[in-house]
Amino acid sequence: MDNHISAVMRASTPLELSKYYEYITSRVKEEYELASRVRAETGSPVPVVEVSLPSDMAERVEVLVGPRGVASLIRDLLEKCDEDILPFRLAETLLKRYDRINDDALSQVLKVSLAVMTPPCITAAPTEGITGVKIKKNNDGSNYLAVYFAGPIRSAGGTEIAGAVVLADYIRRLAGISKYQPTDQEVRRYIEELRVYRRKVGRFQYNVPDEIVEFVLRRLPIEITGVATDPIPVPAYKDLPRVETPYLRGGALRVLNDGVIGRAKKVLKIVKVSGLDGWEWLEEVAAKLSEAKSTGKNTGLDDVVGGRPVLSTPGRFGGFRIRYGRAPTTSMAALGIHPYTMRLMENFVVAGTQLRIDYPGKGGIAVPVSSIEPPVVIFRDGSVMRIDNEEKLAEAERSEYKILFNGDILISFGDCVENNVKLQPPGYCEEWWIQEALLEESRKGRLSDEDRRWLEKIRRDPYRIIPPVEVACRISHKLGVPIHPRFMPFWDRISGREIERLRRWLASAIPKARKGWGMLILDYDPEAKSILEKMLIEHLVLDHKIALDLHWVKSLNFLFRPFIRVDVSKSSVPELISSLSGTSFRPRMGSTVSARVGRPEKAGQRRMKPPVHVLFPVGMAGGPQRDIITAANTRSVVLELVRRVCLTCGEKTWMNRCKHCGKPTAMMAECPRCGAEYIEPEQEKCPRCGEELKRTWKQLVNLKELYENELMKAYEPPPRVLKGVRALTNKSKQPEELLKGILRANLGLYVYKDGTIRFDAVNAPLTH
Template identity: 45%
Template sequence: MSKSYEKYVKTLEEQLEQLYSIANKAREKGFDPAFKPECTVARDMADLVEGLVGPKGVAERIRELSTKLSREELAFKIAEEIVYGKFGHFDPEAAAEQAIRTALAILTEGVTAAPIQGVAQVKIKTNHDRSKYLAIYFAGPIRSAGGTDQALTLVIGDFIRRILGLDRYKPREEEIARFIEEVRLYERSVSRFQYHISDEELRRALRWLPVEVTGTESDPVEVSAFRNLPRIETNRVRGGALRVVNDGIVGRASKVWVIVEKLGIQGWDWLKEIRQMSEKKSAGFMDDIIAGRPIFSFPARRGGFRLRYGRARNTGLTAVGVHPATMLVLQGFIAVGTQLRLELPGKGGIAAPVDVLEPPIVKLRDGSVVRVTMENFHDVKDRIEKILFLGDILISFGDFLYQGKSLAPAGYVEEWWAEDLRKAIIEQFGGDFEETAISTGIASERLRGFLENPFVNKPTCKEAIALSLKVGVPLHPAFTFFWSSLGSVEELGLLKEWLTT
């Protein structure tokens, strides 16, 4: 931390202390319901967690472990220590509830209401075979935790019930059917979920979940088929529980599996099957598109956006880049900050302009095909008949890593070509640009320019061919056309014949 920034932070802290002192003196006069300010100052995440849900003394332990463990590992470790009595003795039910609330507070960094209001209670209940299991009651505010943290609450619950020596939850068929009925009723009568999950996916997840996901009633809407079940206390929909399963453990199965696998937690391999079922759904990401919104391309359709890996200064996690000419060609339907529903890697992204990407290609009314740029858009905008290619969409590798999704094939682009050229120069000429220049007939300064800034310094067609023939690198992307758009070798022959006549 620089001295100027350190001074700035110190000034803020001193001013806060002054204001807090004034508030204390004002409260001491007795004109308010309480004699002290209700809000206490938390210095860090550890203070937030202890102040929010406890137990007393956990803040110091969080600080101690946070230097060694990731956030998820820290949540599990603290939950384990609570159950084992490190912070005081609890009976099993109270220990499980305290551990789950504290772990969820760590996952959400103590800044949401989920640990207090999102978890209504935790109970130890009885299966039909008289074995004991853990049930977590969720309420509506659990949605503030986010889908991944909601799902991890169940994994933590499973971890705790193992420590307590409890059996797994064994649902009856009518309880599974009741849950699915609630999901569909909630979608029709209350609100939509982030993900549309099939009945089969929900049924599998509910059978495999080792803890019961239940909750308090959230809306005055009652089920009609599966009513008055012994282990479900209400006939109304349980919005919190529905979201945890639909948008959490099933909707975020890929992300949750990555975390579970990293932590080495057993018994959750079925998440892989849920993920595979989700990946097989065709155009599943389009199920929730609101009528009237423009659809720019169907999944994996030629002519749609071409995936490009990387990030610009204005893109990053769930912020994707498109060429500004694409925004213009689409008549402003995509603007800076527009939220896009995406096929991969997550459920969406915010659009930002990046002018070094591949621009769109259009067909004009006179039959000519034009690559649209910011310079020629105004000349062609009134003559566009059809968009043949939307251009690149820039998505960071981190998005795929964060979502736990496999990398999809991407186009061959300038930055990859530059790395191929760099490798060829090192392997064939020992990194000597002068020798490369003699062999290719291209000035060494020009060759260096291709490597230093491949987005601005691009070879001419003649230079690109020379580099391919002499150095063995692929043809530059600027001259590599969309050959895969041709349906067959016969079409390639027809194109050749047309070009030569």
């Protein structure tokens, strides 16, 4: 299995990928078949696995959101239109199918069209974030549309929130409903509610001035409202006739503040796709907001929490350097960090850690990526080391070090598109260099066969194939391209004067230097030393000497020509590089982002409190541990359980199979007033007299016998403890099979209240 997976990780061709998908599908099918067979053989109430495997997006939407038959409609529409217009076409087509347009129909249409707006259509926003819509009355007697948002919308993404509002307006117009006309009191209620929420519950992503909120509310074509999310009443405007709750409507507030207003640009983008008019006023909001933002001071250090370190501040040299791209471990909202950086930060950042950043979005989760620029540290003796292998990492971890450079943060281009931000200029990197070199070589064709072979090799794997320094200098010399980034200093904040200082030191120290361990050992000069440090050039400090790797000596000689007698102290760095070496300057650090540790992520088995192995009641007999084994040792216990009856022999029981004849039993109910008995009744009330039917009864259960039988059936050793529940909370009081609990207890697994075993995983987007 492991071997297979790692083979798959390397798979890059479509053929290999399709094999991978086939493999997953066939294994899933095997597991389903096995589970269904076990269910059939053990007489489980349902002999197959109920959870069906949806085949595509359309089917998933039908299963999760409905209505029935929508899957084939979605597939038809997708053949005729683009994905981004699909939600609107779907709303249109669906609405025509309803004879009567009422709240339920509109609500269903809104939910399903929102679901297809954000593939892969598995978020909770459509199903749990929106409770429904209502047609309500304006004061002039016309109808308007109100959308009710619930708490879960707060965790939805920007597209979903913005999309919900635009879709609602779209549907409103299709249904011929008028615009919402808020009363003055309703506007003031919103402003008051936002204020109370900020003070008592939590922050919003955007700080919006009151006048913008009012401007928006007076123009919004639909009412954004919702259910109470926090038991905090607003001090004023709490008894408005059209606002159902005096408490904070957290979902609605977030949609208004962070969705419509904060993500105004996103809303406008969706409005444009939909072809709706009447939203022009929002352009003004977007402009006003970016104005407010740019005048406001943003240090990236707002609401820093103790224990969650700040790792990089904005624009800081040596912070996380922006690198664009994607690794197999990163995708939307995932940020690649070098694994050695994680280690050097003493694991304050690990795979799955939430990071709060200022670019391109608000945050993401950290995942390790080893092919990006690694960190650089300085030791107590002044030695500077690029931590690019395990030995160096081990050496750093043994000593005291300070991080000079965090290394790269890998940001996917898709995140920049999604967040609608301008690309920040990146620092020079391998994939950039190879493009420049190939382009120049195709124009000039000056390289020798050997150097061309090098280019070809690097082109195939620019992250791992690094040319020797001689080859790198030759290629740059012949083509005039910048030096390969591995031999380029981080010279972004250096001056001509400092370069001149460094040149003079090299010119005087190199002739007197001696070689040792692949390094050149040069006389110590405090100023030159600090310039090397400032450019993150690796060097050792030993016995008051500076040891420089030979490749650095060669590239510094190539770039700065210390033995040419000129004074470059008045030149800018790009000028002097070009005049001395004939190559061009590129920023090496480029742009950095601010980053700090956000909410810590955790992964683990989800348990009930206290934890439970099996949903089987023990009453008071199990003691405080609710241990079924303890309870079984005492005597028979009286438990409130489901009523079942054997259809063959008439035996009344709670078990799925009759103890006497082994046949399956059926659920029954009894009328406490007239005494009538029903087998698997559909109704809640007695058809004869109207009294509520009784479906459970108190039964004497011989736990010892039951437990021992189950144990024998499974050939399992007895678990040390088998935790049940005090009483069943489900309506029919149907317990789980005790055997399941025995198996779980022996495997260290616990059950969740819906009968599933759950594992909360870190939300990391892994691709192949």
